[in-house]
Amino acid sequence: MNKKVKSMVKQTEFYVLCIIIAFAVIIQIRSGQFLTSNNLMDLVRSMIVPGIYAICALLSFVSTGADVSFPLIAALSAYVSVVLGNKWNLGVVPIFLIAILLGCLIGCINGFFIVKYRFNSLIVTLGTSSICSGILFGTFEAGRTELPEKLYTVSKVNIATVKNSATGLGSALPSTFVIMVALYVIAYLVLNYTMIGRSVYALGGDEVSAQRAGIAVEKVRFGVFVVNGGIAAIAGLCYAMMSYFYMPNEYAGAEMLVIAAVILGGTRMTGGVGTLRGCLLGTFLLTMVSNSLILFGISVYWEKVVIGAIIIVGTAISAIQARNAGNPFAGKKKKEA
């Protein structure tokens, strides 16, 4: 038991949890508004899309490196499926399928250049992101678009609502929450209980060993980026659903915070290490900070400063920890001969 507690404490996730609890307590004391049902529900609601994006970031970091294309893949796939959904009056499932298909296709582009030419994944995904943007705004001239009727109906469905009797403020948890939970459950099962999932981690840990063990390294890596495309597409539709409209300009720029959240949650940039639990914690922390600054008594103007500071401090701590872990000479004496 002691061993488990010790190993738990060493992990980054534990620290993040502590910080979350600390923040929560402070905010609650200052405003009394944190632990209210409507605030908590708002928080969870705000986490849905970044949370789904976080799975993409996790998969790419664990196996390869940075992926910054998911917001624009989301935007483009969602647009096409919404437009087609409007045109042909499609149901919810077909719309999602179209989006996922397109997302995966774009993911193939990423996969191709990253696997065949072994280019830096940050650069390739920057290129793909750019291409998606060009197609979305240039070729399609996308603008604010109404959602297809059936999709709109589903988006209005809330699985839970709360109303804070004291303040009269209410909040609702939309159906997209179910999608996020489903994705996380599937991801958890695949990453931990299938050989393909473990191969993703193995490949990120040591590519040569993975090859020697018989893992089809190229196929697995390609698959990761294809899957990322599909997941991003789902996130894109969810975002549109939660806004009740499709708005193309809202997507770009989301990647940086998602990456920060995932790293804060313990994912290593060098690969091989990272958990879904950490992603959720990291996303929750950053969402909490952006949403709750007002409750903290800090003007919204300072939001970015605070987030920037958290990212810097968080990554500094994680970097120092990583150095101490990998360097046996750091302050220790080696005794045996």
Place this chain on the structure above:
Amino acid sequence: MDKMMKMKKKSLPFDENVRRLFVILVVLLLVTGITKSTAFVNLGNFQSIGKQLTEYGLMSLGMGICMISGGIDLSTVYVANLSGICAGLIFQSSNTGAGVLAGCVVAILVGALCGAFNGMLISCFHIPPMLATLGSYELFMGISVVLSGGSTVSVNGEIELLSSLAILNIPLPFIIFLICTAVLAVIMGRTKFGSRTYLVGTSEKAARFAGIHVKATIIKCYLISGMLAGIAGLISLSRLNSAKADFGTSYTMQTILVAVLGGINPNGGAGKIPGIAFSVIILQVLSSYLNQFPAISNYYRDLIWGAALLLVLVFNVEISRRAAKKKA
């Protein structure tokens, strides 16, 4: 044993990559000149090209230097904005000659400070450059928001001259860009510092053992990048008569594209400064050329640049593969 050694001629900062870019530029100019000669080949157009490329051109130079050192600077646009806002606030309060000078100095100083901050995060705290500049860009943007009250900082007055003045018909901003390129090419190609930057970018560990001050080298790189961003911010302020916290967010990606297209290896240790300059000019000429076709909207630029990036990377790989085969 054969002791004949190949003595390399004094090498210009032009390697294969740069020569290729130069050829592309010439071809491009010819094509544009021929196909749209009246609209394209005129002084006004070239002047506008020169003016528009300066801001992200300067930032690309900074990005290139950081990449050579083995890192990346995602905060460059926001440093530019912050510098612009600081200078703008000073211009707002005093419109005298001294005020203008003070504003310019402040802009560059702010840029340098931000750059040094980045450098310290990376070298002293060992935060990976991508994450460090990700955090710092939020920070800089946040400070910009606070200082500007969340709104645009507008200026009028002498500062406008910076972007509107032309010497011998060449726009001043472009001259500044050329001067910066030349200075940086000399620094990176012919000084100890430049040589050391390439080595640090190749292997930080080996650099340490060789006695190179890795920390100082990295901080200097980001400091230079910050200063370049500061100048860019100043020019932007001058051109648009305003500065705001979230201006030019797409520039970050553009500068990375430009640097990589210009031959800088994103893993560090390779690439030449003139390559970046050629790459910027090519892209701006291309962009301006496309403007002549009203059917191609501005947004297509993103598509073309994204595709161009991937294609150029592939092209470079194929060329080196073919060259290696020939040698074998």
Place this chain on the structure above:
Amino acid sequence: MAENMLCVKNIKKSFGGVHALKGVDLTIKKGETHCLAGENGCGKSTIIKVISGFYQPDEGTIEIDGKSYENLTTSDAIAAGIQVIYQDFSIFPNLTVMENLAFNQVLAEKKKFVNKKEFRKIAEEAVKKINFDVDLDARVESLPVADKQLIAISRALLHNAKLIIMDEPTTALTRKEVTRLFDIIAELKKEGMTVLFVSHKLDEVFEISDSITVLRSGENVHSCPIHEMTEEKFTYYMTGRNFDAIPQKEVPDFEGKEPMLKVQDLSAPGFENVSFELHGGEVLGIAGQLGSGRTELSLALYGMLKPYGGTIWIDGSEVKLNSVADAQKMGIALVPEDRLTEGLFLPQPIYKNIAVASMDSLAGKGGFLKESSELELSQGWVEDIGVATKDHTLPVMTLSGGNQQKVVLARCLATNPKVLILNGPTVGVDIGAKYDIHQLLRSLAGQGMAILVVSDDVAEVAALCDRAIIMKGGRVAGELDGADLNDENLYGATV
């Protein structure tokens, strides 16, 4: 039942015009421990990859346990009982011990799902075979190198291995760990396991193997039972040269002379209370195994490790070495332990590697550095030291290990050091280059340089140094000089 576990004949393999193997024979009897020896580039790794099915030979026959194989694939080899343990162990540092042990097997069985219980069962079975006590849930990256190797061995034994091939297994092990490894090999031998052992370490070869095959430049040179091999023959077969022993050095007399380097009660993370003197013209050895503190001592003397106690004097004046720059200013140069990651900028040209530490002196006003001055400096050193290259603008990674080490040496010597520290100067260097480097060091000493050789290779220390200090467990454990400075004494003292 075949007498031979492995019999390969006339194996030829080329890679795009480079003949890696020109017709190699290798015969290993069942149950024997066979050593495969040869310099870098002799074809050792290639023949192993052919035997394990990773490469297909262009010509030749392969017979494993009496059965002939036309096109041996890796799965065929594994099924036939061949297991290779590479130098890097092929482990996944980010996964647990349990997963590392079970992964390959479950993958080979083409299973799609992960059954944690099954993994654990497989893992437990594996470690039992060699009585390896380890925490199955620990992440492998947190374990010491020796444990990682044992994981690799346990994993290899899972597959009903009949022939285990180990590629340079003792490179990163302490003496104690090597003993443990050899005990395990002895146990395996008792159970009838055949072992192919790639090594260049003479003493280990003699200790563990039953017979030996020496390769050179892709061809067989000699094979024989180990009792027919001697050290001179070994060296001769490996290099094709006869080396005159380096003339017996007279122990120089430094009575009354100021030491070039003096260390008093120096302590830093890794070692404690080390004191010694080194005179100009003297070659002093610091002998010790991995973990003895010898590397940390070399780093502390180069400004890379801050001491928390003690004093250092260079040429009579007390100095504080807080950075590499400080050390270089004081005239200290270090040839690092790992030349690939610490000593060289692999993709950079040879001349840049040589000039890197001299930039300050080559540069003019304002920090301007002329490339021609770097080229000139480099050319001089390449000729003086004898780096085998026709074009020093080529990347240094195109050179062989020995020549790369000479480049690192050139870079150090270019700074005109008073004290030259070398950590493991001939690790991974062929015997020919090793001899050259030793000659060079002795001649430098003859010219008055103070030389400190830090090494775990007792033969090297004995042959090269005038005097040796032994380090063990972070402390000075003894000193040997004159006639007492020989292999046996050193070996006994460092263990």
